[in-house]
Amino acid sequence: MAGPRPVVLSGPSGAGKSTLLKKLLKDYEGVFGFCVSHTTRNPRPGEEDGKGLNCLPMLLGATLLPVADVLSSVSSEDYHFVSRETMQQGINNGEFIENAEFSGNMYGTSKASVEDVQAQNLICILDVDIQGVKNIKKTDLNPIYVSIQPPSIEILEKRLRDRQTETEESLQKRLEAARLDMELSKEPGIFDIVIINDDLEEAYEKLKEVLTECINQLQEAKNDILFYVSLP
Numbered sequence: 506m507a508g509p510r511p512v513v514l515s516g517p518s519g520a521g522k523s524t525l526l527k528k529l530l531k532d533y534e535g536v537f538g539f540c541v542s543h544t545t546r547n548p549r550p551g552e553e554d555g556k557g558l559n560c561l562p563m564l565l566g567a568t569l570l571p572v573a574d575v576l577s578s579v580s581s582e583d584y585h586f587v588s589r590e591t592m593q594q595g596i597n598n599g600e601f602i603e604n605a606e607f608s609g610n611m612y613g614t615s616k617a618s619v620e621d622v623q624a625q626n627l628i629c630i631l632d633v634d635i636q637g638v639k640n641i642k643k644t645d646l647n648p649i650y651v652s653i654q655p656p657s658i659e660i661l662e663k664r665l666r667d668r669q670t671e672t673e674e675s676l677q678k679r680l681e682a683a684r685l686d687m688e689l690s691k692e693p694g695i696f697d698i699v700i701i702n703d704d705l706e707e708a709y710e711k712l713k714e715v716l717t718e719c720i721n722q723l724q725e726a727k728n729d730i731l732f733y734v735s736l737p
């Protein structure tokens with residue numbers, strides 16, 4: 506696929522991927538674009554369908570709201586919320602790069618979502634579980650693979666409980682998946698880097714360090730374009 510090399514963020518549910526992602530998208534506006542996944546799970550309070558930073562021009566056009574109002578209403582971590590039937594149809598039609606069943610729900614990355622970000626010359630960030638990582642490895646996407654891990658399963662459980670988004674049943678399913686994810690992340694060759702998210706600021710600094718090269722490459726490419734465009 507064309508465009509700058511994408512970034513895959515993975516790691517157990519509750520490890521802090523979205524928290525780090527939101528900081529990154531805010532600090533590097535115009536550099537990164539979030540790939541909005543599809544899911545069959547119910548939206549959480551505050552989540553809305555199909556909203557992602559890459560939908561911004563559409564939102565601005567459709568709502569005619571002041572830019573600041575639209576920006577404050579845009580979350581970087583929402584989904585296209587769909588029924589199982591719709592999702593399965595899309596998968597059957599070959600519209601997805603990868604898809605997985607996680608904690609009783611379907612999740613997937615559509616080709617259109619990736620292309621949407623890449624068409625804007627942004628570095629496309631995907632947030633997927635470990636099954637997604639394995640499936641993406643079979644494609645030609647060629648991303649940088651980053652695993653965000655919690656300091657321990659006990660701390661992960663506390664973070665998930667404190668987040669108050671899960672029922673006891675879904676929390677237990679997520680912890681079960683987390684144990685497997687934490688084991689697999691130790692296998693050499695799966696991830697380019699594993700970041701332990703203990704202190705948030707330290708984890709964020711490490712993430713930025715890993716992404717420095719691709720951030721610089723994109724910014725240089727944009728500067729080159731600006732230079733040539735401004736030539737008389």
Ligand SMILES: Nc1ncnc2c1ncn2[C@@H]1O[C@H](COP(=O)(O)OP(=O)(O)OP(=O)(O)O)[C@@H](O)[C@H]1O
Nearest residue numbers: 517518519520521522523524664668702703704705
């Ligand atoms: N370093 C940290 N220290 C303490 N709490 C944290 C830290 N990082 C994230 N959290 C908190 O832990 C909770 C889980 O974080 P977050 O929602 O970002 O995880 P996630 O990996 O994106 O989960 P999911 O995959 O389920 O979306 C949030 O309430 C967040 O505020």
Ligand SMILES: Nc1nc2c(ncn2[C@@H]2O[C@H](COP(=O)(O)O)[C@@H](O)[C@H]2O)c(=O)[nH]1
Nearest residue numbers: 517518542605607612613614632633634637
């Ligand atoms: N394989 C995929 N996994 C995905 C995708 N989008 C999100 N996820 C992962 O699902 C879990 C749970 O997410 P939550 O929002 O319900 O807490 C988490 O590990 C995500 O990384 C996807 O498109 N494909």
